[in-house]
Amino acid sequence: MTAPGAMSVEQPAADALKVILSGSWKLGGELPEADEVQKALQGRAGVRHLIFDSRELAAWDSGLLTFLMNLHTLCTQQKIRLHPDGLPPGAQKLLELAAAVPEKKDARQAEEQVSFLGYLGNETVNFFQSWGELLAFIGDAVIAVSRLLRGKAQFRRADLGLIIQSVGAQALPIVSLICFLVGLILAFIGAIQLKLFGAQIYVADLVGIAMVRLMAAIMTGIVMAGRTGGAFAAQLGTMQVNQEIDALKTLGISPMEFLVLPRMLALAVMMPLLCLYANFMGILGGMAVAVWMLNIGFLQYYNETVNAVGLWNLGIGLFSGFVFGVIVALAGCMRGMQCGRSAAAVGDAATSAVVTAIVGIIVSTAVITVICNFLGI
Amino acid sequence: MTEPEAHITVRHLTMAYGDFVLMRDLTFTVDRGDIFIIMGGSGCGKSTLMSILVGLKAPAQGQVFYGGVDFWGGDPPTRDRILRRAGVMYQSGALWSSMTLAENIALPLETYTDLSPARIREVVKLKLALVGMAGFEEYYPSEISGGMQKRAGIARAMALDPEILFFDEPSAGLDPVSARRLDDLILELRESLGTTMVVVTHELASIFAIGTNSVFLDVSKRTMTATGNPNQLLAESRDPNLHLFLTRGEILDNRIGKDG
Known part of the structure; x- marks a missing residue:
């Protein structure tokens, strides 16, 4: 030593x-x-x-x-x-x-001291800019859809098939689990209260209407926001990092049509179908509680559900599912396209896509509910 | 010899990110059939200049003309029409990772031509053969090496038989032999197809081997300081920064040796 x-x-x-x-x-x-x-x-x-x-x-x-x-x-x-x-x-x-080489004095980027008012101003400007970006993106998406309707949109049918598979069939297990459990939970909570009045049979109404009209769509939407919205943002973000989106643009292929349109289309078609399936799973969950815990007969529960749930409820639920599908696809694709050129930016894009999608789902649920209330349906 | 015809003309171009001006007052001409080198130190805006030329980023000021047509002054359809006749090879290849090489090259063909699938397969095969990658049709970009990805990127850029090919740092990240082969490939394609090539690079070996014309972006002066054949520039230019660049800083070393 x-x-x-x-x-x-x-x-x-x-x-x-x-x-x-x-x-x-x-x-x-x-x-x-x-x-x-x-x-x-x-x-x-x-x-x-x-x-x-x-x-x-x-x-x-x-x-x-x-x-x-x-x-x-x-x-x-x-x-x-x-x-x-x-x-x-x-x-x-x-x-x-x-x-x-002498140390470069101005190379270190100084942490700029921003006053509170300056910060407030920056945030306000950013807020309005982000609204502008959102509107521009939605506008582009509408143009792309109109080109699709005129049969002029350029995208690969094979891509659409793959995306439909991944947002549809492959999402079934997680949607089954979540919606079965939500039906079960609703039935449990309802059962305790309704038992006090001896009105256990109305568990069927509660679960049926809640699931079909709202819960199935919201739960599926949130599952898809986390599962698919994040995935879309990460895919498109990585393409941005690798200059793949630049390559599309310089070839004159619109990324909006080539990448965003098939994703939007896939979710818009598959979300209502997933909702229908989620309705079924939720009612099944409610039925499980009713049959095993409340001693309600299987047919009795079935009849009560069929009587309670009207076609309007189903229509509203499926329409919500369609809207949520479009929101999840738009949020995921928009954040992916806005992604910066680093690995951290891809992570941010995925996070921000999920947050945007969930906020969008909740806000649009409120809007749909208010409109339905207004129309009396 | 006929008088060379201007293919791309850049006039008083200023590039900026927000308030930060990267380069100002760039004026140069790329003739038809040139291998035009955009050179300069790291961070001088070579790649930004290229993204302006290929329509990805708008210039802060100035004009770009393609054979007399104002590129940024026109509407997006005009730009699209001009870009239809240009191909771009990106730094990392930028092949679409979810598609095979064949699908990558076929996409522009399917989009812009009425060729039958069988014809497209033949064209794809030809383009891959031209870059020395025959038989790799069914590989995905992640399954081949970096040098191959660049070659495949060139094959895709050539899919529509463009009049201009842009290369962003073609030899960056390649071993010397692969870099040399890529240079040879660029030369051969120019000879046989007569394509105008615009190459962004700072590899001296490539610059002298393939360049017939060039522009030097001086990062310290924030503008271009020279344009012309790189070999001539080396022989004739008196600009110290350009000499430093073209000689790997050897002049600087000598001067210090003398002073010290």
Whole structure:
């Protein structure tokens, strides 16, 4: 074990200071600071040269170099000439290399201090800009749909098939699980209250109407927002990072038609179908509770459900599903297309797509509910 | 020899990101059949200049003319029509990762021509053969090496027999031999097809081997300082920054040696 790094100073001449280095100057051990040399310099005003003696130096690494760099800065400030001759040859070279290009003073991007009012202003401008972007994106999507209706849209039918498969059939297990459990939970909560009045049979009405009119669409929508919206944003974001979207644009192929349209179409078609399936699973969940816990007959529950749930409820539910599908697709694709050119930006795009989609689903549920209330259906 | 015909003319072009001006007052001409090099140090805006030329980013000021037609002054359909006759190879290839190489090359053909699927297959085969990748039709971009991805990117850029091919850093990230082969490929394609090539690069070997004309963007002066054949520029130009660039900074080293 060699002795730890140590340093001492002596003054061989009136205008020179000698720094004597000894021991092991390696990172991880206790090393002297450049301040000690500064202290030594303070008492000796006439010093113009700094020389080194490293004969006692046993070993060194970056620990020595950081010390020397600090000394170098100090010497530049105080206009003292640093003579590296006494240092080990390797350290001389590295010091020369590190000092060759002076530090760029304005390279470090200063953290701009923004006042509260400035911050508020920026956020407000950003908010309105993001609305502008949203509207522009929706406008582009509408144009793409109109081109589709005129049979002019360019996209690959094979892509549409693959997307339909991944947002439709492959989503069935998770939709089954979630909606079965939601039906079950609704039935449980209802059963406890309705039992007080001896009106257990109305569990069927509760579960049926709640699922068909609203819950199936919302739960499917939220599952799809997390599962598919995030995936769309990540796919398109990665394409943005790889310049694949630029490649489409320079070929004159509209990314809106080629990438966004099939995704929107797939979700708009598959979401109502998933909702229909989710209705079935939810009612099944309610029925399970009713049959096993409330001793209601299977046929009794079935008849009560059929009587309670009208065609209007089903229509509203499926329409909501369609709207949510379009919202999830638009949110996912928009965030993906707006993605920056880094891995972190793809993550942000996926997160923001899910958040946008869920907010969109909740807001549009409120709007649909108010409109239905107004129309009395 | 007939008088060379201007293919792309750039006049007083200024590129900016928001308030930050990257380069100002760029004026140069790319002649038909040129291999035109856009060169300059890192961060000088070479790639930005290319994205303006291919219609991805609007210039802050100035004009770009393609054979006399104002590119950015016109409406989007005009730009699309001009770009129909141009092909772009991106830095990393930018092949569509969800499609095979054959599908990548076939997409522009399916979009813009009425060729039958059998004809398209033949064209795809030809383009892949031209870049030395015959037989790789059914591979996905992730299954081939970086150099192959660039070659396939060139094949896709050539799908519609363009009059102009743009290359963004074709030899970046390639080993010297592959980079050399890519240069040879660019030269051969120019000789045999007569295509105008615009190449963004800072690889000196490529610049001298293939360039017939060039523009040098000086990052410290925020404008272009020279245009012309790179070999001539090296011999004749007195601009220290350009010399530094074209000689890998050797002049700087000598000067320091003399001073010190």
